[in-house]
Amino acid sequence: KAGVTQTPRYLIKTRGQQVTLSCSPISGHRSVSWYQQTPGQGLQFLFEYFSETQRNKGNFPGRFSGRQFSNSRSEMNVSTLELGDSALYLCASSPGGDRGYEQYFGPGTRLTVT
Amino acid sequence: AQKITQTQPGMFVQEKEAVTLDCTYDTSDPSYGLFWYKQPSSGEMIFLIYQGSYDQQNATEGRYSLNFQKARKSANLVISASQLGDSAMYFCAMREDLYGNKLVFGAGTILRVKS
Numbered sequence: 037k038a039g040v041t042q043t044p045r046y047l048i049k050t051r052g053q054q055v056t057l058s059c060s061p062i063s064g065h066r067s068v069s070w071y072q073q074t075p076g077q078g079l080q081f082l083f084e085y086f087s088e089t090q091r092n093k094g095n096f097p098g099r100f101s102g103r104q105f106s107n108s109r110s111e112m113n114v115s116t117l118e119l120g121d122s123a124l125y126l127c128a129s130s131p132g133g134d135r136g137y138e139q140y141f142g143p144g145t146r147l148t149v150t
Numbered sequence: 151a152q153k154i155t156q157t158q159p160g161m162f163v164q165e166k167e168a169v170t171l172d173c174t175y176d177t178s179d180p181s182y183g184l185f186w187y188k189q190p191s192s193g194e195m196i197f198l199i200y201q202g203s204y205d206q207q208n209a210t211e212g213r214y215s216l217n218f219q220k221a222r223k224s225a226n227l228v229i230s231a232s233q234l235g236d237s238a239m240y241f242c243a244m245r246e247d248l249y250g251n252k253l254v255f256g257a258g259t260i261l262r263v264k265s
Contacts (some may be wrong), residue, residue: 067251071178079241079255091250124193130251137183137202139245139253 040142068110072102156256173242184225
């Protein structure tokens with residue numbers, strides 16, 4: 037069974053630009069969650085999508101948005117990039133429900149904002 | 151409020167010895183799950199072990215075991231027979247059923263295995 041995949045793996049953007057990151061969950065998993073990891077703030081939850089609906093949202097500004105497609109693939113978008121958005125962005129996939137203990141992460145996308 | 155506390159920023163252990171990484175949590179939800187992840191320098195989060203709040207026995211996965219003490223709200227990870235490849239950052243995380251699949255992470259513990 038293929039694992040969680042994230043593209044691209046590395047990205048360099050300029051302040052003010054926008055960026056879209058992609059996450060493909062494990063086959064059969066309906067939940068995709070996104071996390072931001074920085075040295076200062078650690079791992080912080082961004083949002084979760086389940087069956088194309090946002091189910092949970094973390095405490096991030098509206099510049100951070102996401103969506104999920106019918107095949108469970110998810111994208112997150114960050115508009116008007118700031119230097120502080122430089123981070124490792126991780127997505128996690130889960131079947132959800134009673135199998136919520138299954139939470140598997142992708143390799144991450146490392147975003148650098150200059 | 152959900153909270154995970156890992157009080158050990160860094161740990162050293164001799165190869166082949168056992169090591170315990172501490173984790174305490176705080177939640178008002180009676181139904182929750184506790185996870186441990188390993189993050190090598192490559193950045194990928196590797197799932198190690200899971201303990202549900204209603205599980206009667208401590209979880210074990212190979213060389214990893216979770217010492218779950220519900221009354222003390224602690225979920226320590228024990229790694230037996232440490233190997234050089236165990237050197238990494240270790241995160242404790244909690245999922246509350248009330249919040250879907252949202253995970254709250256601790257600050258992490260860097261483990262270094264010495265030969």
